[in-house]
Amino acid sequence: MLKCTFCGRRAAYNRRYAGVLLCDRCLIKSVEKRFRRAIAKYKLLLPGERIAVAVSGGKDSVVAMHLLVEHCKLKNCELVAITIDEGIKGYRDQSMAIVRENARSLGIEHFVVSFKRIFGATLDQMARRARAKKTELNPCTYCGVMRRSLLNQAARELEADKLVTAHNLDDEVQAIMLNYVRADFSRLHRLGPAYSPREGFVPRIKPLREIPEKEVALYALLRGLKVHLAVCPYVGGIHTEIRDFLNQLEANHPNSKFMILRMFDRLKPQLAGIVPEFEMRRCKSCGEPTSAIICKSCELLKGLGLRRLRKTLNSPKSR
Amino acid sequence: MTYIKVTVKQVGNKHKREFRLGPHATIADLLKELGHNRETIVVRHNGKIVVEEERLADGDLIEILPIVTGG
Secondary structure, X not given: OOXXXXXXXXXXXXXXXXXXXXXXXXXXXXXXXXXXXXXXXXXXXXXXXXXXXXXXXXXXXHHHXXXXXXXXXXXXXXXEEXXXXXXXXXXXXXXXXXXXXXXXXXXXXXXXXXXXXXXXOOHHHHHHHHHHOOOOOOHHHHHHHHHHHHHHHHHHHXXXXXEEOOOOHHHHHHHHHHHHHOOOHHHHHHOOOEEOOOOOOOOEEOOOOOOOHHHHHHHHHHOOOOOEOOOOOOOOHHHHHHHHHHHHHHHHOOOHHXXXXXXXXXXXXXXXXXXXXXXXXXXXXXXXXXXXXXXXXXXXXXXXXXXXXXXXXXXXXXX | OOOEEEEEEEXXXXXXXXXXXXXXXXXXXXXXXXXXXXXXXXXXXXXXXOOOOXXXXXXXXXEEEEOOOOO
């Protein structure tokens, strides 16, 4: 039996990048400490703030919600949960039930915004239209752009001071690599523990950014949290290739993911001079903030022969 | 005994498979044989989450839980 480096109990996790073995209790404590440390180090949350957390039902967002509940009790913050129902049959319906159960057990207000209600079509329907129109775009593009936009709008209508997304270390490093591969300076520049764009945007924060995906999963399992562990049916493409490459790199060379993150964090201030400044406007079609004449969501909808049905979400209570 | 026999179950898949391994095999050896990357899974050894360097014994049950789900 291999023992925990710190307390001698049976080890549950080999944190190879740090050269230590951790038991269930020490792993749970360590994850909670890293979450608190990220909040303090980057000043992500302030006492008394109203926080919206984006929850899909997957391990990362459920863990974020549970950790935030503890934080909010200590710091006198208000917490609300937002779920975007993209309409992925056999996937999102299952995870939605898990979010509801977690929100109910934690006593958190939970709001659901659906693609169908706002855009007039589910992601499944959009994917079918995109195939029929033979567009080059895959469902992840529609999902990513529209989900981000709706999350921001819901958080804004709920008068949240911050929007928490549950991106973990793996997500962040994958995004860094993806933007390198695409030479996308603008998106690369937006990465980091906090992003506070301009008017119309709720500042987004990532308190799990320095916790590896495996540790988030272990935290959920060891604490017995109810999480949805199914794989999204639309997963694929370059994201998956980059993810697999990074996981192979980490398996062969532990600490690679953290090194990529640290390197990016040191380089990021230099990007400011490269990224062009842009003027923030309102989308002519839906009124949401954008740098173009019409926002990316409306542009994608137009390409599918659809249009946005509602400007305001209303389902999240506008207070 | 020149080899040990372990049962492997992948969570989400009802089929179990039996594997023969050398007498000093670890979970990491088994994962290598199965082509799993340790970064993408959690392993339960006879019902307990353990490190991949644990030694296996004859009759052990290994459950493999994939944790990478997102896009």
